[in-house]
Amino acid sequence: MNDRESFSSVLDPSKPNIARVYDHLLGGKDSFAADRALGDQIIASLPTVQVGVRAQRAVLGRVVRYLVAEAGIRQLIDIGSGLPTADNVHEVAHRLDPRIRVVYVDNDPVVLAHARALLSDSPATIVVDGDLRSPTGITGDPDVRRHLDWDQPIGLLLCGILHHILDSERPAELMAALCDALPSGSYVFIHHLVDSGDPAIADVQAALQQGLGRGQFRTWEQIRSLFAGLDLIEPGLVRVPDWRPDPDARAVTDDPVLRLACAGVARKP
Numbered sequence: 001m002n003d004r005e006s007f008s009s010v011l012d013p014s015k016p017n018i019a020r021v022y023d024h025l026l027g028g029k030d031s032f033a034a035d036r037a038l039g040d041q042i043i044a045s046l047p048t049v050q051v052g053v054r055a056q057r058a059v060l061g062r063v064v065r066y067l068v069a070e071a072g073i074r075q076l077i078d079i080g081s082g083l084p085t086a087d088n089v090h091e092v093a094h095r096l097d098p099r100i101r102v103v104y105v106d107n108d109p110v111v112l113a114h115a116r117a118l119l120s121d122s123p124a125t126i127v128v129d130g131d132l133r134s135p136t137g138i139t140g141d142p143d144v145r146r147h148l149d150w151d152q153p154i155g156l157l158l159c160g161i162l163h164h165i166l167d168s169e170r171p172a173e174l175m176a177a178l179c180d181a182l183p184s185g186s187y188v189f190i191h192h193l194v195d196s197g198d199p200a201i202a203d204v205q206a207a208l209q210q211g212l213g214r215g216q217f218r219t220w221e222q223i224r225s226l227f228a229g230l231d232l233i234e235p236g237l238v239r240v241p242d243w244r245p246d247p248d249a250r251a252v253t254d255d256p257v258l259r260l261a262c263a264g265v266a267r268k269p
C-alpha cells in the first residue's frame, strides 16, 4: 500500500467527515445524519459559525481573483478543495480566463466523485486523489506534473485544510516540502482557524477532535510560521474579511466568529 492509499478516507456514513460537515455548515445537501449532528454541535457552541464559513468561501474567491487578475497566475492547485458548492475555484478563475489550469486535490472519495462529475466537460481542470500529509505524492503525481507547467509560477490554495493537520503530522515540514516544489514567483494562500483565546474555541476543538479525530486552532504566530521562506504580501496575515475586501462588499465584518480565522497570501521569492 502506498502513502496515498493508506491515507485515503473510506466512505462510512455513520462517522462525521470534514467535507460533509463543512457542506452542512454552508447550507448544502451533501451530508449524512452524523455530519449534521456534529455540524449542529458546532453551531450550538458558535451560533454564528455560518458567518465564518461564508467569509471563508468569500476570501477564497477574492484570492483566486487576485492571483489571476492581478498577480498574473495562470495555474492553480487547490488542496482540500471540498465538495463542489457555489463559486468553485475553477469557476471563479474561468470567469476571468477560461485557459487557467486548475488542479483540485482532496483525500475524500465523495469529494473526488462529485468534483469529477462536475468537471467532466472542463479540460482545463483535473481532480486528483492526494493527501496533504504526503506533499511529494501531490507534487510528483503524474497527472499533476502533466497538467501544470512547472517552469511557471503556480498559485497554491490551502483554504480551511491546515487546521485539519495535527501538530504530530508536522505541518511546517509539509509546507516546506510543498513550497520547495513550487517554481519561484509562485503564491501560497492559507486560511486557518485561530486560537484567539475565545472560550468557545475549546468546545469547538473538542467537538472536532472527538468527531473527526482532528481540528486544531493555532495562534497567529504558529500560523505565520507556516509561511516560512515566503514573503507575505499586503495586507499580511489578517482576519478573513480584512484580506483585500471588495470595495462594494456587504458581507458581515464585525461578528466575533470572524476573530477565529485568518487569511494570508505569500509569494515565493
Ligand SMILES: C[S@@+](CC[C@H](N)C(=O)[O-])C[C@H]1O[C@@H](n2cnc3c(N)ncnc32)[C@H](O)[C@@H]1O
Pocket (backbone or CB within 6 Å): 018, 019, 022, 056, 057, 060, 079, 080, 081, 082, 083, 105, 106, 107, 108, 111, 130, 131, 132, 133, 158, 159, 160, 161, 164
Ligand atoms: C473544510 S473543507 C474546505 C473546502 C474548501 N477548501 C473551502 O475552503 O471552502 C476541507 C477539505 O479538506 C479535505 N482534507 C482534509 N484533510 C486532508 C488531507 N490531509 N489531504 C487532502 N485533503 C484533505 C477534506 O476532505 C475537505 O474536503
